[in-house]
Amino acid sequence: MRVVIAGGHGKIAKLLERELAGRGDTAVGLVRNPDHAAALRAAGAEPVVCDLERSDVDAVAGHVASADAVVFAAGAGPGSGAARKDTVDRAAAVLLADAAQRAGVRRYLLVSSMGVDSPPAEGTDEVWAAYLRAKKAAEEDVTSRDLDVTVLRPGRLTDDEPVGRITLARQVPPGPVTRTDVARVLLALLHAPDTAGLTLELVGGETPIADAIRAAVAAS
Template identity: 30%
Template sequence: MEKILIVGATGSTGKRIIEILNNSQSFEPVAMIRKEEQKSIFDDMEVQSVLADLEQDDFSAALKGIKKVIFTAGSGSKTGPDKTTEVDEKGAIKIIDAAKKAKVKKFIMLSAMDADEPSKHKELEHYLEAKAKADEHLRNSGLNYTIIRPGRLTDDMGMGRVKLATKLDEAGEIARDDVAFLLIMSLADPLVKNMTFEAIEGEEPIKSAMIELSKG
């Protein structure tokens, strides 16, 4: 089984990914945690965890034996510019570089819709700019990657149906459940390889939407 490091494991989307992967026959999730007291959450799930912080500089221990990375960490759109830069931009860039050094096979990034047009959303501009810089660094890293830019995240039950495009012509929302499945499906090597795309709730089943998108 391939070991998958989940960065942002204690967040809502990260936890959902771990729950799903924990029942997989192909992948073994490893939760990256910032505090020792968070370990018990994953011990109860019988999931391995590693202690590391995006504000540190050495991720070699966290990446030992890891084949792929799913990055779901984020300071949140309501966080101030300094913290956003530290986590969403600098932290992401540091672990991308560490993943390349560790010869990770694929890096999957949870970004944000309109990260390529931060000025469209003045109240989110600093957040989207940080996401955009991390995305660009990943694209230029030489790693195999997938960058998913979802619309507004909701805690609704996922319907398993989405609308995907490299650039959508409409805004929208999407359940965290469905985003988790998009991120997990991206672990499959042929799918959405070296692609950046936006995602909102739609009519097409996730798997067929991703296959269609991969065909270009």
């Protein structure tokens, strides 16, 4: 399987790239900064310099044309303002969907966030509120298309050691999840085409990943 990952230098993306490489799949990471290419190669991925805030659909479609799937794992990151939450967390996800459709790539995994279904509470930090609105808008756009989309909404991300056991369902109580477990769930979802059409929340739990995915499909 050849998988193109938007936001290829992010923490989850690099973990997913290692997981894909370890399985014998091919990971291609789209990065804005050419200085990040070496880190992607170290993770076992092919780096491609592509700034999703500045590229057009034809350019991105050229990068994903030979892929079996695309993963949107990009984000504006800490320290960015509300405007970039929109241009990255929403608009770049939409651009990747445009490019996937242009290139004939049907499988699309969107990394979103828990909490996007509820309007931000009064007094919420404006940048965080903008992030949640951007993620929700990206979900609504991408899932409305004729693509095989799975939306994954992780809980609070940690850099702890992976557990390999999760809680995964349409709605789950808030909680933490390790970034490595998120990457491993993404890997499993890529190889589980029957999860297309599902929006799943993810936190740490007691169920092995493969069993949790089978249960989520059965419950859909």
